[in-house]
Amino acid sequence: MRIRKIVRFNGCLPTFAAMIVHLMVGEASAAPLREALAQDEHLSGIVLALPDRLHHGPLHRSEGQSFSQVRAAYWRAIRHYPEDQFPEEAGVEERLIEASNLLQKHPEAQLWFWIAPHAADVTAYYRSLRYLGKYTGRLFTIQIDGLPFLDASGNVFYPQSFSEVPPREFSKARRLARLLSPAELELDSEVWSILSGPDSFYRFLKGGKKLATEEETYFDHDLMQALRPGPMKAARLVANLVTKSNLPTDEAALLYRIRKQAAAGLLTLKGDLQKSPRDWEVSLPQSAPVPSSETPE
Secondary structure (H helix, E strand, O other): OOOEEOOOOOOOOOOEEOOEEEEEEOHHHHHHHHHHHHHOOOOOOEEEEEOOOOOEOOOOOOOOOOHHHHHHHHHHHHHOOOOOOOOHHHHHHHHHHHHHHHHHHOOOOEEEEEEOOOHHHHHHHHHHHHHHOOOOOOEEEEEOOOOOEEOOOOOEEOOOOHHHOOHHHHHHHHHHOEEOOHHHHHHHHOOHHHHOOOOOOEEEEOOOOOEEEEOOOOOHHHHHHOOOOOOEEHHHHHHHHHHHOOOOOOHHHHHHHHHHHHHOOOOEEEOOOOOOHHHOEEEOOOOOOOOOOOOOO
């Protein structure tokens, strides 16, 4: 294995390192970093992408239930998968175990957790500490909240995801690597019990590594208010809420709620639910009143 010299970042990195394990949320964010590693001699290591965006959906485990089972059940409900199908998103634990095994096998290795200003990245960071928090002195974070970068045209912008960052800009971002102190790791390790409470369904970023939680029904009023008499394509409905109304969640979470509302008789859902939401039609039950456009007190 090639050992290379590393420049000092904020006076916290050791002089030499044999391996860096880069942990990111989503393949879309990992792709430009992999490209940057191939282009920049100052960047090297292994990039692991976590497949699940943990800022929505249940995290709470019942007795005898694993975390992977909780997330698998959630994604199966969204996509109407059969019970014996294991959704790709539910493989977060496997990826974190892989990262831990790499650190255990290579005692000189470091792990860098790349955190974009998004609740998905921050939630994943807190989950990762269950497996990685024990590697004190070897864990670093790179946070880009509020920091400027240059886009492909050379214009300044403030990315919300690493998928937006051109590969050449990762050379700049690597200088932000900050060692996590034992005290910080101890405090951060306690946050997961709050995030994974039984009433926590949505996680929202409040700046830095601060998150707020809300229950499953949080966006139900917005969902019902967006419906009008007559059927509407489910994909169009959720896209309008996420893009035009700027609801801070993913379309998958709203599709989950549409299914739950339909199961409770509060919505009518037609179409082949094993196909794309573009094939589903959502409407209010005929006996239901049209929701008021006014925000309730």
